[in-house]
Amino acid sequence: MLIADVVSFAYGSAPVLSGVSFTATQANIVGILGPNGSGKTTLLRLITGALRPLSGHITIDGAEIGTLPRRRLARRMAVVAQETHPAFDYTALEVVLMGRYAHLGAFELEGPDDLAAATSAMQASGTAHLKDRLFPTLSGGEKQRVVIASALAQLDTGAADSTAGKPILLLDEPTASLDLRYQIELASLLVRLNVDREVTIVLTTHDLRFASAVCRHVILLGAGRVLGQGAPEAVLTDQSIRALYGIPADVASPLLVQ
């Protein structure tokens, strides 16, 4: 269970988040919504441990993120960044295998277990046929699914380790570079991961329709504060959308039809 408890953060003297709390229970899909600059990505980076909260706590099963050993945290929680640009031309399989870092010793080579984890992750994300392609030559949608495969390979603790707790997958703006077809594919992939593998998913998005189609719980952020949270149909009302984006909900409402 992932819990944020009255979390605040500032870059220098500019406050970005104040008093944000939420709970992502096991096997939930949580969407963090809000306009540009509302603090979505900062909140996500606080959850990954890339940033430390100024005050408040973010915990996984009661353990504060900052106190967890990095490698153990990585086996439990994976992040899909908005965009991934490797500095060199790795193949898709190599990018996926990078997810196995936290499972290997300092000088250890990837073994059959790691290859199996990578293969099954690529099958789950529909990228098995891309494994020998160079990552930079893939389309935006293919790249994202390869990065999702890398995250799944990272979370694959094998059958032996059933005490490890359910995996957590964080995605930053996963629909940003995707066309409609890939958005639908991504939505069904996330739901499948959530239902079949009990992966807790937390994502940020601008896309109200995507959020209401995929998420069970949405958090509406405005200027660093939680304006409302709960089931999407309860939170994404005419009133809240108008308050947040300054546009009437009937502009947004066709998008809310699933």
Next chain:
Amino acid sequence: MLLICAAALPVAVLAAPFIGSTPIAISQVFSRTLPFDQNVDAQIFFLARLPRALAAALVGGTLAAAGVVFQALLRNPLATPYTLGVSAGASLGAMLVITFGARVPFFGIAGASMAGAFLAVMVVYTLAAARHHGLSTTVLLLAGVTLNSFFSALILFVQYVSDFAQSYRALRWLMGDLDVVSYTPLVGALPFVGLAFLAFAWLARPLNLLSLGADGAGARGLDVTVAQRLAFFSASLATGAAVSVGGPIGFVGIIVPHFVRLLVGADHRLVIPGSILLGGTFLVACDVLSRTVLAPVEMPVGIITAILGGPFFLWMLLRTR
């Protein structure tokens, strides 16, 4: 592919001493009938040319591997071992000893260049670590580039106040010269290079992750700060040691890594050993060229690597958008 490279290096090191302005015969070199002090061919082989070939192999391999590490650390395929000012610091140290050497005994050119490199490294590191937990690669780059031109100005100043003979020696050193006539500089550099290579071996997989960016690497379980620090200091140490032997020989640290990536792909566990082997072979070959093209005059090897490397670099630049 790595096996071919691994075979090429010793072959090059052993073959190179037989090529030169004075021909020597293989049968004579290893002949047991003559005592060593009367066997001219063996003396040329073991005392004049073999240390030089070994130095070329060591310097070439070290610079190429350091280039790989800097490119991954800075996430910039155009980075070289000299981008962050290590060579400029080393050059300034060497210049000072060449010009004012008489007044500072016990401090050879190699020692002074190591000290200069160390100074440059500490300045750049302090700047990059000052306002950032971990290392800011942007500040690293900016500080390195600034320090490079600052030290270059100091080098020019030292050149300006020195006389012709000193100036000529200094210029030759700056061109990158493998005029090594004993095993001493090799033995001096070897522990530093060995230590750096040990770090490179550990860094191979972390460098793969770092090329995704700090956040991506951290989220996959890498301690980014530790990896960045180790990469920075080990690659700087390797560069400083290599420059103390051969001067700031250019382009090996950039063309070899790119060529190796074309052969073996991007995985640093292959790119680093491949670059060590191919970098060594490449510089041994360049050194043979530098000794023979204008024989009996020897050209500084840095001129050869730059003549070969310059066009290659431009081609790379055009290729990577």
